[in-house]
Structures are given as structure tokens and as C-alpha cells.
Amino acid sequence: MDLSRATLGIAAGIAGTLFLGYCVYFDQQRRKDPLYKKKIRERRTQNAQHNSSRSRTIGGPLPDMNDHQAMQAFFLQQIQLGEELLAAGDLEAGVEHLGQAVTVCGQTQQLLSVLQQTMPAPIFHLLLKKLPEVSERLRASMRASAGVSLQEEDVE
Structure with a gap:
């Protein structure tokens, strides 16, 4: 044996x-392989282009602030996208989405408390650090979209 x-x-x-x-x-x-380094460079530039185009479209279409269901759907979508991106290792975009969710949330302190308990401390601190910037950007987008809708109504 x-x-x-x-x-x-x-x-x-x-x-x-x-x-x-x-x-x-x-x-x-x-x-x-003589093409190895060339392939690596191409893949890196494609990834960089993909990430930059993704970061430009992070906000996506903003919901109507008066429509409670649309705001709730936007909130849930931002939470889900943030969690997925954090799990994939894209911290910047994940924090951006979570920041948008916190900004539109009606119970900000409770949400931040839950996020603090569930997220690693460095990522939570990054969220707190970026929250004012994300909040201001989201508000500016909402003001801009409200201005566009008012201009469209004036044309009719």
C-alpha cells in the first residue's frame, strides 16, 4: 500500500x-512572437478607449425629478452599476455611480451608513471624497437638462 x-x-x-x-x-x-508587443499595445489602447468612452457616458440619461418611479429606477440602476463596477475592479466608475445614487437618495445618511458597513474602508473614503464633485456634476446635468426641456417647450 x-x-x-x-x-x-x-x-x-x-x-x-x-x-x-x-x-x-x-x-x-x-x-x-514578433507581433506579441504589437498585440499588447493594441489591446491596451482599445481598453483605454473603451474606459474613456465609458467614463464619458457614466451619467446616462437623467430621470424626471418629479417622477418618483423614474427616480427610484435611476437610484437602483446606479447602485447596481456601482456594485458591478466595483466587483470588476473599476473603482472610479463604481464610486461615480454610487455617488449618483447617494445624491438622488432621499435618505442619504441611512444609505451612507449601510455603504460604510458593507464597503471596504478605502473605497468608502474614496466615495466620501468624491461625493461633493459627483453631486455637483449631477445637479449641473439636471439643471442643463431642465434648461433644454424649457427651450424645447418655448419652440412649440
Whole structure:
């Protein structure tokens, strides 16, 4: 019985070594590829473009402030997007969405209390730090959209 365990251990060690050797070999072949660095640069620029376009559209369409259901849907959407982005590692965009949710929330202190208990301290502090900026940007967007709607009514 001990001989079979020893044999099994040796076989597992050899298999692990072979797998590790294959991984090292594959990585070397990948890095030797003349197009490797070009592909990496292209992927990074695509990711940067995607992230910059995503950050430009973070706010999205703002709901009518008088429509309670629309505001509630916007609030829930911002909470969900913020949580998803934080889970994906995009802290800036996640905090931006959570900040928008806090801004439109009717019970700001209770929401901040819940977020403080559920979020890691550094991320919560980042949220508190960015909250005035996000709040002002959201208010400016709401004022701008209200001005556009008033101008459209004047045309008719």
C-alpha cells in the first residue's frame, strides 16, 4: 500500500513538473512572437478607449425629478452599476455611480451608513471624497437638462 502511494506521489510530481515546463515553454514561445508587443499595445489602447468612452457616458440619461418611479429606477440602476463596477475592479466608475445614487437618495445618511458597513474602508473614503464633485456634476446635468426641456417647450 505504501509503495502505491509513493508511486502515485512520484507520478503526480512528474505530471506537475511536465505541466509547469509546458507553461514556461508556451510563455516563451508567446513572448518570442514578433507581433506579441504589437498585440499588447493594441489591446491596451482599445481598453483605454473603451474606459474613456465609458467614463464619458457614466451619467446616462437623467430621470424626471418629479417622477418618483423614474427616480427610484435611476437610484437602483446606479447602485447596481456601482456594485458591478466595483466587483470588476473599476473603482472610479463604481464610486461615480454610487455617488449618483447617494445624491438622488432621499435618505442619504441611512444609505451612507449601510455603504460604510458593507464597503471596504478605502473605497468608502474614496466615495466620501468624491461625493461633493459627483453631486455637483449631477445637479449641473439636471439643471442643463431642465434648461433644454424649457427651450424645447418655448419652440412649440
